[in-house]
Amino acid sequence: MVKIIDGKALAAAVRAEVATDVAAIKADGGRICFAAVLVGDDPASQIYVRNKQKACEKAGIEFTLHTLAGNCQQRQIVALLKKLSQDKTVNGILLQLPLPATVVGRDEMAAINAIDPQKDVDGLTNVNLGKLANRTADLVPCTAQGVVHAITSVCPDLTGRNVVMIGRSRIVGRPTALLLENLNATVTVCHRSTRDLTEHTKRADIIVVAAGHPNLLTAKMVSRGAIVIDVGINRLPDGHLVGDVDFANVAKKAAAITPVPGGIGPLTIAFLLRNVVTAYRGQHSLQNH
Ligand code: ADP
Numbered sequence: 372m373v374k375i376i377d378g379k380a381l382a383a384a385v386r387a388e389v390a391t392d393v394a395a396i397k398a399d400g401g402r403i404c405f406a407a408v409l410v411g412d413d414p415a416s417q418i419y420v421r422n423k424q425k426a427c428e429k430a431g432i433e434f435t436l437h438t439l440a441g442n443c444q445q446r447q448i449v450a451l452l453k454k455l456s457q458d459k460t461v462n463g464i465l466l467q468l469p470l471p472a473t474v475v476g477r478d479e480m481a482a483i484n485a486i487d488p489q490k491d492v493d494g495l496t497n498v499n500l501g502k503l504a505n506r507t508a509d510l511v512p513c514t515a516q517g518v519v520h521a522i523t524s525v526c527p528d529l530t531g532r533n534v535v536m537i538g539r540s541r542i543v544g545r546p547t548a549l550l551l552e553n554l555n556a557t558v559t560v561c562h563r564s565t566r567d568l569t570e571h572t573k574r575a576d577i578i579v580v581a582a583g584h585p586n587l588l589t590a591k592m593v594s595r596g597a598i599v600i601d602v603g604i605n606r607l608p609d610g611h612l613v614g615d616v617d618f619a620n621v622a623k624k625a626a627a628i629t630p631v632p633g634g635i636g637p638l639t640i641a642f643l644l645r646n647v648v649t650a651y652r653g654q655h656s657l658q659n660h
Contacts, residue, residue, distance in 0.1 A: 374627040376521050376600075382637035385520070386430060389644045393431040396651060403651050404433040405463040405492070406455045410448060411441030411471035415606075420467050426640045432647055435461075445476035449485040456487035462654060463492035463647040468542065480541075489653050492646040495542060503549050509653060510646050515547040517638030518579055518600050519554065525627040526577070526598055530555040535571050537561045537588070537615075538581035543602055547579060568592065580615040590620035599628040602635050 396403050405427050409420050420436065427434040437455070439447055448470070455464050464486050470479050483491075488498035494512040502508040522529065534556045538544035544560065552558045559571050572578050572592040580588050581602035593599065603615030614631030622628050629635055 373622045373625050374525055375622070376524060376627055376629045376634060378517075378521060378629055378634040378637045381520060381524055382517075382641035385638070385641035385645060386426065389641070389648055390430045392648045396648070397431065401651070401655070402433065402460065403431075403647065404435065404461050405465070405647050406435045406437060406458075406461045408437045408439070408448070408451060408455070408464070408466045410439045410443060410467070410474060413441075413471060416467050422640060423465070423643060426644055427647070430644050432644065441471040441473045443474060445474055445478055445482065448474065448482045452482065452485035456485070456490055462490060462651040464490045465493050465643070490650055492643060492650055493542075494546065494646065500541070500546060500549075503546055503553075506553050509649055511550060512542065512546040513639045513642040513646060514543050514581075514602060514635060515550045516642040516645070517635045518547050518602065519550055520638055520642070521600055521629055521635060522577060522579075522598060529577075532556045532576045533574055534558045534577040534579065535561060535575040536579045536581075537568065537572075538579075538583075538602070540581065543581040547581070547602075551579075582615050584615055585613050586615075586617045588616045588621060590617060590624055593621055593624050595624050596626045597624070599625045600635065601629050601631050604631060604636065 393403055407420050407423060409416060424434045437451055455461050466482060470477055483495050484497055486496055488496045491499050491510055494510040499508060499510050503511055529551060534551050536544055536548040536558060539560050539562045548558050548560045561568055561571055569592045573594055575597060577598040579600040583603055585605045599616055599621055601614035601616040605613050607613060612632050
């Protein structure tokens with residue numbers, strides 16, 4: 372019987388831990404505050420930001436939203452991120468991605484790097500991704516943490532496991548591959564130019580898919596007993612939300628699988644909250660409290 376990994380339940384447990392940590396910070400007289408920057412009025416981005424706001428408020432973290440018009444100048448985004456970085460009342464900063472194509476002089480990476488690395492709760496600045504590559508990271512990208520949490524809920528020790536990571540984006544694939552390798556898995560990264568995806572996936576104990584294509588991973592590509600983690604979020608023309616995995620058929624062969632929705636999505640938000648607490652502690656040098 373396949374185990375459906377319940378991302379919502381796992382996320383609820385992480386969020387409860389975070390709420391306890393936040394309560395302790397407040398009991399000590401601290402204030403913990405998260406600032407989100409939203410550029411433009413893309414409905415999906417608005418929903419993502421609203422979900423983060425709700426999650427923060429539930430955990431007792433103050434939330435402030437800073438908006439800019441979709442046709443603003445890149446330098447306005449950079450100026451806002453620098454201002455928030457200098458603001459001592461702000462502990463965590465998130466720039467909602469992707470930036471709209473209409474931003475004048477759009478340079479997403481330059482915008483991200485305007486965030487103080489100590490407040491970079493998405494873990495995406497050059498400094499934090501560099502630390503992850505050097506195995507000294509404290510703020511690790513939230514989705515990568517969510518993926519590892521989902522895997523370790525069914526397979527606690529990754530040592531020597533063959534993992535195939537499909538996708539190498541800056542936000543998901545690459546940091547996830549680094550984190551898995553840091554946990555002693557043997558990681559193969561596949562991407563658009565990979566010649567024969569099946570050749571790799573067939574040999575995998577664990578497959579993580581983050582490519583943005585419905586049904587990219589089908590049952591014939593998966594060996595019996597594999598763990599399958601679906602990071603994809605695709606909206607079909609009929610409005611349905613699906614991942615990158617042919618869930619119904621892959622579930623018949625896998626030992627464990629994450630659903631979409633209700634898998635990695637809720638875990639990503641939970642680890643964003645965890646990162647806000649980690650950032651706060653870093654700024655107050657409480658890491659080893
Ligand atoms: P995300 O932000 O969800 O990671 P991106 O669109 O930024 O999504 O990145 C998609 C990634 O998926 C890229 O690294 C790309 O090489 C990979 N990818 C896309 N299509 C395929 C495919 N057919 N086979 C393997 N990898 C793919």
